[in-house]
Amino acid sequence: MRAERSTIVFYIMGYIVISVLTLLCLLPFWLIISGSLSAEDDIIRDGFQLVPQHFSFDAYKAVFSNPMQIFKAYEVTIGLTLAGTALGLFFTSMAGYVLSRKDFKYRDKLAFFIYFTTLFSGGLIPWYIMIVNYLNWKDSYMALLVPSLLSAWNIILMKNFMKSIPDSIVESAKIDGAGEFTIYRRLILPLSTPGLATIGLFLGLAYWNDWFSANIFITTESKYPLQFLLYKILASAAVLKTNIAGNLGADFKAPAETLKMAVAIVVTGPIIFLYPFVQRYFVKGLTIGAVKG
Amino acid sequence: MRVFFNELVKNKVLFLMILPALLFFIVFSYIPMVGIYYAFTNFSFDGGLFGSPFVGLQNFKFLFESGALYNLTKNTVLYNLAFIFVGNILQLVCAVFLSEMAGKYFKKATQSIMFLPFFISFVLIGAFVYNLFNFETGAVNTLLRELGLQPYDFYLHTAPWKYIIVFFNVWKGLGYGTVIYLAAIMGISDEYHEAAKIDGANIFKRIRYITLPLLRPTFILLILLSLGGILKGQFDLFWQIVGNNGMLYDATDIIDTYVYRSLAINFDIGMGTAAGLFQSFFGFVLVVTVNWIVRKVQKDYALF
Amino acid sequence: MKKRLFKLLSICMTVAMLTAMLSACGGSGGSGSGSSEEGKGTDSSSKETAATTDDGKPDTSKKVVLNWYLLGDAHADTPKVVAEWNKMLEQDLNTTVKLNFTTWNDWQTKYNLLLASGEKVDMLFASSWADFFKYSKQGAFLDLTELLPKYAPDTWKEVPEQDWKDVSVGGKILAVPSTYPEYTPDGLVYREDWREELNVPEITDLDSIEKYLEAVKTVKKVTPIKGKAWNEVNTLFHSYYDFKNIGGDSGVIVAKSYDTPRDVVAYPFTTEFEEWAKRMKTWADKGFWTSNTLSIQQESGDFIKTGTGAVYWRNAPGASGFISDIEKNYKQIKKMGYFPFTRFHNYAVPNLGINNGMAIPKNSENPERSLMVLEKLRNDPKYYNLMTYGIEGENYTLDDKGEITSPPEGKDPKKGYSIASWGWRYSKNDHPSSSRWAGEDELIAEFKAESKPEIFSPILMDYQPVKSQLAAVNQVYQQFGMPLMMGLVPDVDKAIENYRNKLKAAGVDEVLAYVQKEVNAYADEKGLK
Known part of the structure; x- marks a missing residue:
């Protein structure tokens, strides 16, 4: 097929825009990689450099100073991420599907009920009291898993993705005698793969990046997820540097510079492995026509 | 009530399917909302939430009395509008290009790279900004000096900072938002494009008349979703870039940084909650209003 | 088949969620008052049950697990150290302690959560710089006045009278201060x-x-x-003019000098500040610090x-x-x-004892046993050395001069043990480091020779009547005061005028009046000039 002129123009524009944006995203990351491999003093003196003046693996050595602990933390994080993403996706997609059904009478009210939670919140303390005093999840994996399972954002996005599925599909399946859950599982889920992949990605990222719940709920070291462990490594590096033991003022400063960057690199791991996997589902053709045919 | 029960019986499976989500929000959002009451009390550990003395609206006073509220609200709203619109439009453009372009590896690689800034902490963003713009050794001023131009002291002028802050916020969220639009594009049936191609429509026309209209609900939805948080700011972004630099506050101060400064020395649960409640209430009114308008125009696009 | 499975699953889910919710609802009905009453209940009941045995020693027949929190982070060897500690405690006091850490970055958040949620915490690091007085005024800590003579008799005797006074709020002793005079x-x-x-x-x-x-x-x-450069310039300013912070607060209200504690002013309105701001402007212009000094971390x-x-x-x-x-x-x-x-x-002015200390939160279930552990920790060198310096030979060595080498010669520097152990610091048991800076002893001698008692930190204020004015003043101080202090404004005179106007509008006079009143009351009580 001969490419039209307009298509060529479009491609040129596309390549330029995308390439420029990609460069803008890549350059800082390159600087961080270079920084993480630099000597601490070089970074403090001269700031970011494209190529390290003196190569140093000190920052990575600090991150991996206790390999068994890091290994264990990876295990915890991977487990949480997998379980959280799977369960979260299940409940999110069910809720999103119900809200997307135009014949469901209370869908607007329920959508409002869910969205309202993003507007008002009682703050950290009552939420903490609920989880610790009533659910008794202090120092339990449940506190890391359950409170992040669902978010109003994800449910409403899911609903939006599913809205583009024609009602006729549901109608005809109903006539064939399929139950609601069967319709959801057999028809809706396969048709929503890009949406599911997106929400799954977001859930996965949220679980992977979550250090805050561990920070307030987990007190046993062997239960630390990766992000929280790294966060602690950064914090204690800062304390070591201030010689806090001899200094009883409350002046705590930011962590050692190169360590910050090494940690940034270590946590970026999942996107390099996870994202291409998710991208498999961003393919056209998994659409209505394919199923009908 | 009877209508409700009829509905419940008729759609019991649908109700069951959404029940876990509803319970989740009751347990983790609605019940903890009792904490909003903190905003009206003078908190003490002796009394706890309900035993502390009720003080009415006294905790809100610090927001209103200073006279800074108007400027703060304006700054916060304008920043958020810029974040929302610039961000969404750029994400949409990227998604459209990426979905139409050939070159499997180019697409995959660029998509992944665009996601990288999402992982860069605000602390590191603060370090970048410093390395770029500081007067003595910053990259921009070094360049200006080498070109024989007058160096510019960014940290003494308010003008450039709105652009810097908007840039870094949009940059950080680019990959994340693009994915949403990409997924929405993937939901568009190929049939439409095929039919248009047969009719001789070129790629610009197809995007203009097929892709964009079909993305409109998603675009409106994302805007609506963001509007609720219009008074809530990205505290870390502003804090790491601007810090304690009062010289820049006219252009960079938002409610969150203001409240932080007000309470940093003498933290007060009641006043902190009060500030949050003010932000929530504003967002609530805005979303309900805008949603109502959207509903009038096109029922399908409304959030609820 | 699958359908039935789903039904079963959803029913299970529903039941589980419902029970969770109901129990939560039931509890939250009287949440605030309920939990605090619970707390009080355990206090009185535990006091009754904690009977003494015949020989006057507290009864330790019941095995108890305590929950302690320290500020900051654990050391890599802390689990080993705590295991060793628990072995000793189990033998001596029939007790074990779970030692938790708050991490450095978010300790304020965690303190608020721990104290507000009513978790059963038996001991917490407390300090004037970690909001001890604020929490005390809000009723977060247990009154130790009656428990101390019985469960920590040595500590009760050996801590100086003045230090007990410093940790008393409303006549109740709310913490055990460290005993380590320090400048x-x-x-x-x-x-x-x-x-x-x-x-x-x-x-x-x-x-x-x-x-x-x-x-x-x-x-x-x-x-x-x-x-x-903020700390450098700000502390230099205060010290140069002898402006004294009151009650540990670092705002704009100061006493004009050590000798005139009743002369309270908002310093931005003084001629000293004008003079200072002008001088700092010349310093900033000469480039003694950078123009982004307030943004940089x-x-x-x-x-x-x-x-x-x-x-x-x-x-x-x-x-x-x-x-x-x-x-x-x-x-x-x-x-x-x-x-x-x-x-x-x-x-020079020595620190208050409560610059570091340990306190017991209201909801502690075993305050008696917790005090007994602290008593051991402070007074028994075996306990003190273990929990402060780590394991001998592994984390430190002690020479015959009584000086600590940590880590021991030839060991990995990471072995140097340090946690926030300052809460139980006691000069009697403490050991100076062998690698300390040579000038340190001389400095301490200099401070001791010119020592005057601390009179400004113990002035307790909670600013309750003026808290919204205080918030506004603090905000103005950060927005307009800090750039002035750093000489970063283009026109000093104009900026000072603007700063003063904003402070007035924010209500600085009311805050000043409040502080003045508190200071007068305090000065009357202490018989100061």
């Missing part, structure tokens, strides 16, 4: 080798500081305070280490730690100096 005045660390090389006079006053900074900037071409000490900075604010013990680090790890720096700001007015 932590502010001061400047500087490069003595550069000063000699540049041939500028020794640092003895503000003019000599200025000469040094100027020489560094013009001859060495180094920005002297390259990181955030980096400590100026980092730049000294890389040869791109020349001055760093530290309190005296902090300076000692910083200099000994440089002497050990940065050999290219020949000599460091330290100028404590006490030399402006020739007196």
